[in-house]
Amino acid sequence: MKDYQTRSSECLPGIDPILGRRLSGGDNNWKTKVALLHDLKNEHGNLGSCKAVYVGKRHLWFRKHVKSIALMFALMGSLFLLDSFTVSLFDSISLQNSSPPMTSSGVKGDRTAYANEEERSVQMHGRLQNLAYSALAEKEFKQDTSNFWEEPRKASLWKPCGDRKDAEKLGQPDKNNGYIMVSANGGLNQQRVAICNAIALASLLNATLVLPRFLYSNVWKDPSQFGDIYQEEYFMNIMKDEVNIVKELPSHLKSLDIDAIGSLITDADIVKEATPIDYLTKTLPLLLQNGVVHFLGFGNRLGFDPLPSKLQFVPKIQEAGSLLIRRIRKNDAAQTTLDRQLFGEFLTGNPSNKHDSARGSSKYLALHLRFEVDMIAYSLCDFGGGQKERRELQAYRESHFPMLMERLKHSMPISSSVLRNLGRCPLTPEEAALMLAGLGVKHGTYIYLASSHIYGGKFRMHSFTNLYPNLVTKETLLTPSELAPFRNFSSQLAALDFIACATADVFAMTDSGSQLSSLVSGFRTYYGGGHAPTLRPNKKRLAAILSENGTIGWNSFEDRVRKMIKDGQSVRIRGFGRSIYRQPRCPECMCKTY
Numbered sequence: 001m002k003d004y005q006t007r008s009s010e011c012l013p014g015i016d017p018i019l020g021r022r023l024s025g026g027d028n029n030w031k032t033k034v035a036l037l038h039d040l041k042n043e044h045g046n047l048g049s050c051k052a053v054y055v056g057k058r059h060l061w062f063r064k065h066v067k068s069i070a071l072m073f074a075l076m077g078s079l080f081l082l083d084s085f086t087v088s089l090f091d092s093i094s095l096q097n098s099s100p101p102m103t104s105s106g107v108k109g110d111r112t113a114y115a116n117e118e119e120r121s122v123q124m125h126g127r128l129q130n131l132a133y134s135a136l137a138e139k140e141f142k143q144d145t146s147n148f149w150e151e152p153r154k155a156s157l158w159k160p161c162g163d164r165k166d167a168e169k170l171g172q173p174d175k176n177n178g179y180i181m182v183s184a185n186g187g188l189n190q191q192r193v194a195i196c197n198a199i200a201l202a203s204l205l206n207a208t209l210v211l212p213r214f215l216y217s218n219v220w221k222d223p224s225q226f227g228d229i230y231q232e233e234y235f236m237n238i239m240k241d242e243v244n245i246v247k248e249l250p251s252h253l254k255s256l257d258i259d260a261i262g263s264l265i266t267d268a269d270i271v272k273e274a275t276p277i278d279y280l281t282k283t284l285p286l287l288l289q290n291g292v293v294h295f296l297g298f299g300n301r302l303g304f305d306p307l308p309s310k311l312q313f314v315p316k317i318q319e320a321g322s323l324l325i326r327r328i329r330k331n332d333a334a335q336t337t338l339d340r341q342l343f344g345e346f347l348t349g350n351p352s353n354k355h356d357s358a359r360g361s362s363k364y365l366a367l368h369l370r371f372e373v374d375m376i377a378y379s380l381c382d383f384g385g386g387q388k389e390r391r392e393l394q395a396y397r398e399s400h401f402p403m404l405m406e407r408l409k410h411s412m413p414i415s416s417s418v419l420r421n422l423g424r425c426p427l428t429p430e431e432a433a434l435m436l437a438g439l440g441v442k443h444g445t446y447i448y449l450a451s452s453h454i455y456g457g458k459f460r461m462h463s464f465t466n467l468y469p470n471l472v473t474k475e476t477l478l479t480p481s482e483l484a485p486f487r488n489f490s491s492q493l494a495a496l497d498f499i500a501c502a503t504a505d506v507f508a509m510t511d512s513g514s515q516l517s518s519l520v521s522g523f524r525t526y527y528g529g530g531h532a533p534t535l536r537p538n539k540k541r542l543a544a545i546l547s548e549n550g551t552i553g554w555n556s557f558e559d560r561v562r563k564m565i566k567d568g569q570s571v572r573i574r575g576f577g578r579s580i581y582r583q584p585r586c587p588e589c590m591c592k593t594y
Contacts (some may be wrong), residue, residue: 121462124384124430125546131554132437132467139442146440148533148562149363149506154571156530161591177205178287179249181258181294182212187220188229188494189515193581194298195226195311199243204276205284208244211236214491215297222490229491231312253292263290267297312344313495316485320478321499322346327477328446328500329362337527338503364446365436366504368497368520370426370511373455374400381425382416385456421547423540427510429454430463431546435537436508437467438561446470448504450497450516474500508535518582526584536568
């Protein structure tokens with residue numbers, strides 16, 4: 001350009017070399033253009049000869065530099081494509097027929113009394129976050145070679161057979177020893193276990209079961225009863241060959257003062273996970289004497305008797321759950337055995353004899369993320385939020401856990417690092433995201449988040465959504481009007497989470513001790529046909545891996561995380577005293593084929 005301007009100025013005396021630029025400046029510039037045009041007309045003869053000389057030089061210059069010009073344009077084109085690729089790489093893809101993926105405002109847990117929103121996001125493993133981001137960017141459009149979408153082959157050898165009938169034991173016993181009432185405490189999952197245990201107990205004692213009732217909790221603040229969540233008639237009919245179930249006590253027993261006659265049994269009266277012999281020696285005599293016993297609470301008060309339960313959610317929960325799943329799967333997914341167990345008449349899609357493991361973009365992962373303020377406060381761990389966070393959690397402990405505070409006064413303090421190395425600290429959202437990245441879960445994967453209130457809200461979740469922006473919840477998949485019937489009923493909302501987790505292509509948990517995680521994983525094991533993998537991190541092993549945040553390479557991180565998860569997916573038979581709801585692989589519930 002400089003060469004061009006110099007030659008132009010030589011041919012056009014009195015013309016400024018920058019004439020080739022766009023002129024702007026109102027009337028003064030316009031007058032300048034007119035004057036220049038007049039001069040050009042006067043110099044027309046001189047201009048013609050000069051132009052011929054310049055054109056010849058220009059052609060010679062162009063032939064000389066043609067390769068350089070081509071190379072420059074090729075380089076500019078490559079840079080443009082690279083820039084476009086980088087910008088578009090992490091653009092979120094909107095869900096078809098649904099609300100957009102969860103933004104920061106979609107994350108529950110604004111901390112209300114426990115936090116101020118004016119704070120930055122919390123990161124404990126910044127270097128690994130950067131490595132994960134780069135690794136996900138590199139693999140986003142490559143073929144998926146990870147195998148976490150499938151269970152080990154041995155898992156498919158186990159088939160459900162808890163429904164098999166023993167001809168010698170068909171039908172209810174001739175003698176009815178009385179009536180059992182159960183008032184279950186806790187949330188949806190604790191109540192579900194209590195119902196299953198009540199069935200087993202009624203069968204053991206040859207008693208009639210009155211439909212269980214749910215105690216109102218000041219924590220859950222949910223007045224829902226059995227009929228608000230489960231189908232009563234279906235439940236009573238499907239269990240008729242095992243246990244007689246009625247909706248209420250007969251009239252001659254209704255007037256009894258259960259407490260006064262000594263038939264009220266609380267959790268304090270029964271040891272946790274009591275054996276059948278405990279009930280035969282202590283409860284049966286009372287039942288025979290008074291004709292009725294009432295279990296108040298009944299939380300984990302029976303050993304894990306392998307008697308399968310038959311619970312179907314009520315139609316409104318099935319309908320909302322089916323709608324929720326269709327919006328994640330984009331309507332075209334095949335039916336699975338898990339779907340058929342949960343959706344009833346609201347089942348949609350194409351029938352399939354196997355789990356549809358190749359649904360492409362419609363595959364999703366469900367994550368049960370346990371990071372509520374009560375859980376992390378009780379753990380006594382540090383989560384990188386600084387002095388402010390420590391003050392908040394200490395205040396919460398003093399307010400909600402007086403017995404814990406009293407115990408701490410008489411015990412040696414244990415540092416947070418020791419607790420974490422022992423695997424006693426809940427996984428943070430950041431650590432959950434790093435685990436998924438280590439497994440090879442792609443950046444664009446849709447992840448359904450099942451959780452209560454995440455401590456720290458959007459600031460705590462930023463490290464997660466930075467790696468996985470397509471995060472959805474029931475609140476973002478369903479409209480306010482579709483959620484309205486469940487708004488003030490925590491157990492019914494939890495039922496939607498149960499459905500989304502149970503039918504997911506992959507279910508991941510962060511706390512194996514969680515009742516929801518246990519029930520979902522057991523449900524998937526029983527009905528999944530070996531095509532419903534569950535990811536169970538070992539918190540102690542993961543803590544050891546994350547402790548090398550400053551030095552570990554990404555390939556080594558991936559290898560160790562994948563081995564940890566693979567070890568947790570080993571196909572095992574239920575051990576003695578282990579939960580039948582979490583590990584149903586046992587001769588009483590499942591049959592092994594060869």
